[in-house]
Amino acid sequence: MVDFSLTKQQQELVEKYKDFAERVIIPVRAKYDESSEFPWEVIKKAYDEGLMNSQIPKKLGGEGLNIFDSQLGSEELGAACAGICISIDANMLALTPWIIAADDEQLKRFMGRLNEEKGTAAYALTEPNAGSDVAGIKTTAIKKGDKYIINGHKRFITNGEGAMYHTVFALTDPERGARSLTCFVVPTDLPGVEILPRLDKMGQRGSVQNEIKYNDVEIPVENLIGREGEGFLIGMKTFDRTRTGVAALSIGIARSAYEISRDWAKNRIQFGKPVTANQAxxxxxxxxxxKIELARLITWKAAWYFEQGLKTPGTYSAMAKYYASDVAMEVTTDAVQVMGGDGYTRSFGVEKMMRDAKLCQIYEGTNQVQKLVISKGILR
Ligand SMILES: Cc1cc2nc3c(=O)[nH]c(=O)nc-3n(C[C@H](O)[C@H](O)[C@H](O)COP(=O)(O)OP(=O)(O)OC[C@H]3O[C@@H](n4cnc5c(N)ncnc54)[C@H](O)[C@@H]3O)c2cc1C
Structure with missing residues (x-):
């Protein structure tokens, strides 16, 4: 029998995230939407209340959640503020390669410092000439004795500024190109890490993005994650896992916009009756x-596939990410329409949700790229 109900623990988890969102995020979301600062006060509280690094095992200071339970949290945070949610979730994006390929000693070393200082991490894959085409990466990591020397230029890196660690993808042998792509952890206090000013953007302004230059940054060989040449696989496996989170965050945005516009429309009287009396x-x-129900179904199913250990969960997380983010864009646009002029003002929050939704169709691979992933999966 198929069962769509949540267990008692899962319901408590949802309540915990909902409570955090109402108490800590909603009161400050407009401030961060305006300022586009990094929401440190929220991150510190998220650490204090056990919401950071959701999929890191408890013994390493995380929450020890599986992918299914983690996406339940992302829906609640996304419903409150997509930008602040992505500041929290981007940390998990940076740590996912560690879960996939780091050894115990590395996890203890990196997580120890991160927990102690309630720090953040960033996932540094994209470059000026390597966006959708990850194989175009040019950053290099050349081995010299017991060090790798990193040189290159990354772009659009969420949590880039202020992060304690960058999870960086670089070529160990430029002649072999993407076949030598390798994953490293770069402590950002090392000489040569240059963080450029944050980008100004349309939505999700409760998160920050930077360009980053690595100029002869020397890291110890102990900071190599997995093996040389495994970077492409680690990067793609990371997205397979994290895209259900983007899908859930998108559902959160859509849910909030829908609820606000529904409640507004029930009370808005025109032509002597509520506007909801019009079928239009x-x-x-x-x-x-x-659409929200359908998006949640595919997202839950994609997350469930991971827990079943099935072979092609990445195909489903790509379906969930593209479908749910399209739904977020459609629903938020309709929410503004349902509310007429009020929807377009900043008073009700739906215009922010419409701006926030757009980004979900772009990061962690555009929705066109998701369709490439899906078509490869179904035609294999
Ligand atoms: C706010 C923000 C946060 C981000 N955070 C991070 C981060 O933390 N870490 C990180 O590494 N990256 C991050 N990114 C980068 C993000 O993942 C890329 O922007 C995204 O993958 C698209 O790459 P691009 O912007 O270079 O677009 P391009 O690759 O230049 O694509 C341009 C257009 O062409 C289309 N296109 C490209 N190739 C194909 C194809 N083969 N078939 C069909 N259509 C195609 C795309 O869908 C898009 O519409 C972030 C981006 C943004 C905007």
Whole structure:
């Protein structure tokens, strides 16, 4: 029998995230949307209350959640503020290669310092000439004795500034290209790590992105994650796991926009009756509600596939990410429409959700790239 109900523990987990979102995130989300500063006060509280690094085992200071339970949390945080949610979730993005390929000594070393200082980490894959085409990466990590010397230029790196560690993807042998792509942990206090000013952007302004230059940065060989040449696989396996989180965050955005516009429309009287008495409006709400349910179904299924240890979960997380982020864009756009002029103002928050939703269709691989992943999976 298929069962869509959550266990008692899962319900408590959802309540814990919902409570955190209401108490800590919602009161400050407009401030960060305005300032585009990094939300340190929220991150520190998230550490204090056990919401950071959700999939890191408890003995290493994380929450020890599986992918399914972790995405339940992302929906609640996304419903409150997508930008602040991604500041928290981008940390997990940076740590996912560690879960996949780091050894116990590395995990203890890196997580120890991160927990002690309630620090952040960033995932540094994208470059000016390597966005969708990850194989175009040019950053190099050349081995010299017991060190790797890193040189290169990364772009759009979430949590880049202020991060204690960057998880960096670089070529150990430029002649072999992406076949030599390798994953490293770079402590950002080393000489040669240059963080450029943060980018100004449309939405998710409760998160920060930077360009980063690595100029002859020397890291010990002990900071190599996995083996030389495994970087491409580690990078792609990371996205397979984290895209369900982006899908859940997208559902959170859509859910909030839908609920705000539904409640507003029930009370808005025009032509002597609530605007919901017009099928043009009530059908729009019906479609929004249906799309959210469908997006959650594929997201839960994708996350469930991971827990079953099946072979092609990445195909499903790509489906979830593309479908749910498209739903977030459609639902937030319709929410603004349902609310007319009020929707377009900053008073109700749905215009922010519409701006925030757009990014979910772009990062962690654009939705066109998700379709490449899905088509490869289904035609294999
Ligand atoms: C706010 C933000 C946060 C980000 N955070 C991070 C981060 O933390 N770490 C990180 O490493 N990266 C991060 N990124 C980078 C992000 O993953 C890339 O922006 C994304 O993968 C797309 O790459 P691009 O912007 O270079 O677009 P391009 O690759 O230049 O694509 C341009 C357009 O062409 C389309 N396209 C490209 N190739 C194909 C193809 N083969 N078939 C069909 N269509 C195609 C794309 O879908 C897109 O519409 C972030 C980006 C943003 C904007």
């Amino acid at each position: 409006v009530s059908f729009m709400l019906a479609e929004m509600a249906t």
